[in-house]
Amino acid sequence: MVNRADVHYFGAGPAPLPTAVLEKASQVLLNYKDKGIGLCEISHRSPEANAILTEAKQALVTLLDIPDDYEILFLQSGGSGEFSAVVYNLVSVWVEKKRAKIAEEVGDDKAEVLKRLRKVVDEELRLDYLVTGSWSLKASQEATRLTGAKHVNIALDARKANDGKFGVVPPEDQWSLTPRTSGGGPAFVYFCDNETVDGVEFPAFPRSLEGDDAPLVCADMSSNFISRKVDVRKYAVIFGGAQKNIGNTGIAIVILRKSLLPPHSTPASPDVLRELNLPVGPIVLDYPTIAKNNSLYNTLPIFDVWVAGQVMAGLVDSYGAKRIGGQEEVSNEKARLIYETLDKYSHVYRVVPDKTARSRMNICFRVHGGDADKEKAFLAGAEKKGLLGLKGHRSVGGIRASNYNAVSIEGAKKLVAFLEEYAQ
Template identity: 55%
Template structure:
């Protein structure tokens, strides 16, 4: 890539860390040196200060406004990334399952569980025979999430309710028909990754089989939305938890957001005592991954990066300024950009091949192969070199999949998508 290219000449398509709005970065640069005339940069202020609390509360309020998050949900800022949440979801929702099962078995019986050996034995048997966590495996990230659950709980307690590879010749690229899903009767939760960044697979909407019934009750659903959060309107009330790393559409690497139903927090529900978990042979969560602890401390149990929260907050404020209809406005632009890119690729079937099936292809991670001339490796190398020379960077596919991947995140402007679509067409006809 020519070293003389300026930021304005680059359209970055990397999968993450992703492009940030230039005006947000410019304001953040000023805040790093002197925040609001305090003489200190924002990264130098105490996370215990009133200033930090205000930044957190503003970001929470603006996220709730953008996504229409109901009042009976809490927003947590955590660390550890989406990968950390693979573990945190297991710890917290298995703990919640144990509490529910404990109440069912012990009822109004008072005192320590060890004082009632017959009831405790019933609880142990329930854990042994009934505890399940369900996973819909549709790509690399959901596969890693299910593997982490197996590592923590053992394979007996992990139910892969659907595996796309079994219905697609050993490869990801589809979402199995819901009629084939083998969901558990009373799972501690059902996990799915709404958008698989590596494989370019996205759920077209909330799964029908996971929707709550007329009474409002349904499966406990946990979703990873790390790469497509803030790209479309979502039915938040259908989820018990949504988590996402900030570094795709929200901000910078360093914070992870959890949108959690408050019914999983005190006073509605507390996590089981550590001694009980040990007695039951279940893993004890690190306190930093315990939602109850993070919520109680307004995300400040440990030293949170306030600068990262500030940047996320500025991105949210920009969205609210730009789109009066909030995330729906962004959704329209995201889909327009995706249509431009897919349209260009599909116009030349002899040159390009979209990797995932059309029924499951992602709007935000467009994955395709370049087959021009029959030599895929040489064609893709030429495609990437020529794209880079034109300022279209970050297009190389994930190392596990290869090919081309255009990550159509919110900060990529419509003009950038038009530029990429024009290049795709020009390369095909050159």
């Protein structure tokens, strides 16, 4: 029997969870608040469920200092579901804005409005994707599938600057964002803040996406959510699957600028979207519907919300006034320890991504130049020490140490000790 205390788990997600939260979870599963029924059994419309939802939101607001003009949504479908959701929702808002403006000029002639709107969509609807790894690539492919290739602008394919492989975030002057002058610029700019498979993280918020006339920015933070300070105001949409830094697989969290929701913005009618050959998304991914119903339009996995709430409340307690800045220090320190050791033994280890874009969350490296047998032996040696989950993603191979919030400094130090020992 291996105990939890005997292992340190570096899996890329689902990821480790704080033992204290799991211990509490194992009780509430059977009996929540002495009600005689468990947390997977209570109604999502009960006062208890409402309190869980409110507390989870509050913890997130506190940690990230989320302004009042942002809404927090909990949804099923994971990060991959949000690849689609941002397209459906933001395209819909964009189209309706254009339609309303044209209708103002043209008046009641619906056929004429549609004709002009079609032209505007053809000429101006552009979704900008910064492709820096496997997940932003997938998100851009989903946008293409949903809207058609002509509307998707790959403003950056980072492989082109790195011999066909991901591993860098090229300088912003090499990006080809849709110009803001032509038709108002892109409907949105999308990037993945941290690429789990490739170990690439944006070092900072892109400067070219700042300013008064900045386009809407959508960021996938699935794998570095609540691991560092974020200026939420710079984003239209931040989303993340919960199963890395926050909780269980089963929910995604969306932080959404309220100006994109009614009454500030109106979505286009499905009939209009179809007429324009644009996609209509499922109601369960419709942000206005989910927001209007406080994330309870359909049955929400309250147990998963509770776990996320407990994890976040734990961080609030741990870091006090520092809020997420406290976790950022810890995350940075763990990453520093590991990268420093990898660099020290550069004859044995080779970090895959470029130094300027190294992820603090997913530390990808090769052992002895990627020799398959030696990497196998490395993983076996690590496992003997209770260091688990270190195998790289099947698409790229190698070693990956995922350094999410529930990985302790002690865990990072044990990994460092093993890296030292193996190298020597």
